[in-house]
Amino acid sequence: MAYARWKHILIESQRHALKAVDEWNCSSGNYSDFLTHMHKAWHYLLHAEFHKAKIDYHYRDPKTGQYVLIDDEPKAWDLEWCLKKRYPDSGDIVRLNAELFVALRNKVEHRYEHNLKIVTGGKAQALVMNYEQEMVDHFGPVFSLADRLRFPIALQTLTADGRKQLQDAAKKLPKKTRDVVAKFEAAIDPAAKDDLRYDYRVRLVPIVGKKTDADLAVNFVNLDDLTDEEQKTMVEAGRLGTVITKVKHVEVADKDKLLPKQVACQVEAQVPFEFHIHPEHTEMWRRLGVRPAKGVANPYDTDARYCIYNDAFKSYAYTPAWVKKVLKEIGTVDKYRAFFGKEPRMKKVTTLPKQADPVFDERPMGKTA
Incomplete structure (x- = not known):
């Protein structure tokens, strides 16, 4: 099949990305090979972007304006230059993350690969x-490569003893190797180091409770979808580096859950227009796939972040995160219009009865007697 040139480049990029992840996940994988393949994956990805956008990504002689040639072919931009062109802001988190691995690629010592990988x-x-x-x-x-990548099983991340081995391995890195990362991070904004796009750290928490057909072995939780209290708990746990060794499951009947009417009231209190159970709320949970319709064979097939099925009352209850999600989707007149394809019904403004002419107080605003 004849593909556009950019697509050929992109397919080659994907091939290297998959090889890189295979090297990382394989118990006998090579860290240097991971770095090399991810370097090429990013390199080809940006070339594919430039090619599709008709951006010339080849070096030219600044004096003559002619292409710089290698074996009679124009020399393409290297990855470092591609990153600078794609992300002009030198403080861009994605660029910083990629630049770190460009630096590491040239500094890896074979005998310390395992420690550096950790x-x-x-x-x-x-x-x-x-x-x-x-x-x-x-x-x-x-x-997307999501359907071809899997979450690796690593015993070191699941036990307290394994975690100690990881810490010991990190201490064995020679100063010269540690300095590559230390010097790089000393030159960037401290906030960048806590950004998930720079350093994506995860915590494994066993899933407890009743299983549904919608459950996966690994569920991704977006911090933006959590309540303020849930976010605080997750962030604090991350700082402490907690290792969970035993989980006790205690049933709490629909704690902090909301009925549809409560959801509608909370949303309406924060927007300038009316928001009702019907049709707005019903249409939102249906279109966003939060819960199944009534009468289905499996009523438990919900998005547990936003909704759960109460078996005792044969009804659905919603989480505070669902209110936040609704506000995020339709919280302004423009967003409402875009989501529902119609104008919102604005709240009625109560007109106060005409009063006698006021006596003006000439004191500055905010001052009281």
């Missing part, structure tokens, strides 16, 4: 996720 694990995860996001943003979800 130290940079979260950053490598971010490198791959940033790659996936960049690709999907520019070429569409049809090119």
